[in-house]
Amino acid sequence: MTWIFTFFQSSIGKKILMATTGILLSLFLATHLLGNLMLFGGAEMFNNYVHSLANMKPVVRFAEVILTLLFLAHIISGIRVTLENKRAKSISYKISPGPETTKLHSRSMAISGSIVFIFLVFHLQTFWYSFQNMHSADADFYDVVINSKVGYNNPLIAGFYILALLLLALHLRHGFQSAFQTFGVGDSRYKSLIETVAVFFWLVIPLGFISIPVYFGFIK
Amino acid sequence: MKITVQAWRQSSPTSAGEFVSYPVDNVSEDMSFFEMMDKLNNNLIRQGKDPISFDHDCREGICGTCGIMINGRAHGPLKGVTSCQLHMRSFKDGETLVVEPWRANSFPVIRDLVVDRSSFDRVMESGGYVSVNTGGVPDANATPILKNDVDLAFDAAACIGCGACVATCKNSSAMLFVGAKVTQYALLPQGQVERKNRVSNMVAQMDIEGFGNCTNTSACEVECPKEISVENIARLNREFLKASF
Numbered sequence: 001m002t003w004i005f006t007f008f009q010s011s012i013g014k015k016i017l018m019a020t021t022g023i024l025l026s027l028f029l030a031t032h033l034l035g036n037l038m039l040f041g042g043a044e045m046f047n048n049y050v051h052s053l054a055n056m057k058p059v060v061r062f063a064e065v066i067l068t069l070l071f072l073a074h075i076i077s078g079i080r081v082t083l084e085n086k087r088a089k090s091i092s093y094k095i096s097p098g099p100e101t102t103k104l105h106s107r108s109m110a111i112s113g114s115i116v117f118i119f120l121v122f123h124l125q126t127f128w129y130s131f132q133n134m135h136s137a138d139a140d141f142y143d144v145v146i147n148s149k150v151g152y153n154n155p156l157i158a159g160f161y162i163l164a165l166l167l168l169a170l171h172l173r174h175g176f177q178s179a180f181q182t183f184g185v186g187d188s189r190y191k192s193l194i195e196t197v198a199v200f201f202w203l204v205i206p207l208g209f210i211s212i213p214v215y216f217g218f219i220k
Numbered sequence: 221m222k223i224t225v226q227a228w229r230q231s232s233p234t235s236a237g238e239f240v241s242y243p244v245d246n247v248s249e250d251m252s253f254f255e256m257m258d259k260l261n262n263n264l265i266r267q268g269k270d271p272i273s274f275d276h277d278c279r280e281g282i283c284g285t286c287g288i289m290i291n292g293r294a295h296g297p298l299k300g301v302t303s304c305q306l307h308m309r310s311f312k313d314g315e316t317l318v319v320e321p322w323r324a325n326s327f328p329v330i331r332d333l334v335v336d337r338s339s340f341d342r343v344m345e346s347g348g349y350v351s352v353n354t355g356g357v358p359d360a361n362a363t364p365i366l367k368n369d370v371d372l373a374f375d376a377a378a379c380i381g382c383g384a385c386v387a388t389c390k391n392s393s394a395m396l397f398v399g400a401k402v403t404q405y406a407l408l409p410q411g412q413v414e415r416k417n418r419v420s421n422m423v424a425q426m427d428i429e430g431f432g433n434c435t436n437t438s439a440c441e442v443e444c445p446k447e448i449s450v451e452n453i454a455r456l457n458r459e460f461l462k463a464s465f
Binding site: 090 | 464
């Protein structure tokens, strides 16, 4: 087992852990979005969907445990890598290298990730936590998401969701492709395929999520 | 041209440094950046002051000795050249040039703009070599190698080890350097004997030296005077994974 420990202690091993957990979390986002889009189908459709999830509680709970572990691994190794990297350059330049050498989304992973994390805590505390206490068969989840004090009809909430999701898009803009570079396939014949799939994950999925607060917060 | 050089002055590795501004008059735009620095140093010597120390050797862009951060750009603003191949025509009359040493904890400052890059040497010692059978000189073309592999290996071998990749990287990561060195051996038949040990040892030594973790910002590729591609970092990751599992 020591070789596994040594592997994840190495700089490349740490990045492999970031990349693997990041990609798995992106896959979760895709399934999460599919569920959320039911909101456009109206209250009955969305409530039926949440009830059907409640009916397979053990599966959902198992997935939640896995997701929590993925998030923790991603966040802890992210903090570790960031701190180590700051330590590797303790004296900074008077004029730091800027946009001529790196893209904003590549430079700001720690900041975009941190704000997305704050959003995640808020998101879980409002929607997820509320859902856990709704057990009756006629519970109206749609009402919580749309019309409650923390719902999308509050423009402040909707605005916060849009901002956080834009930062998530920025985070994935770098993260998704970067993961495949870390896996060592960034230079292969799959490069153009990876770039195409990356657009789906960093642009299409976040836009799908953003469409919900935009529609229910500002259009409807 | 009239140039103001704002240079980092530090008399020893342990002393505190500071920026000092020096005006340089009558600079020709055909001068190289280092000829301008020579002119400035001549002025300083005439005034009885310490000249600014900076590393330079061949001044032909091939030895990898020089390396200066100019206005936040490793080797200055020109693409694909070392500091010595930069000419004053790349700057404007009256411009102030902020001149700093490479900043990375693995490259400690020795004096002024000179840094200690022996961490790179120790990474090379850990695996940057091949086993050679002694005996007669092998016949030319006795070992056939694919053209594509030769080209990629040669592109990687163009690395002169100047350290610009580490200097510009916000994480002070040495992945482009190590990626280039691992690639030049991994793609050629001569490098196969130590292939797995090489990548494991070089990455381990790179971590011991305190270089940061690569976050794939690709700044290194932009600033590399030999235009080494970050594809070499992908190959390094792949080689490391293959050697680990």
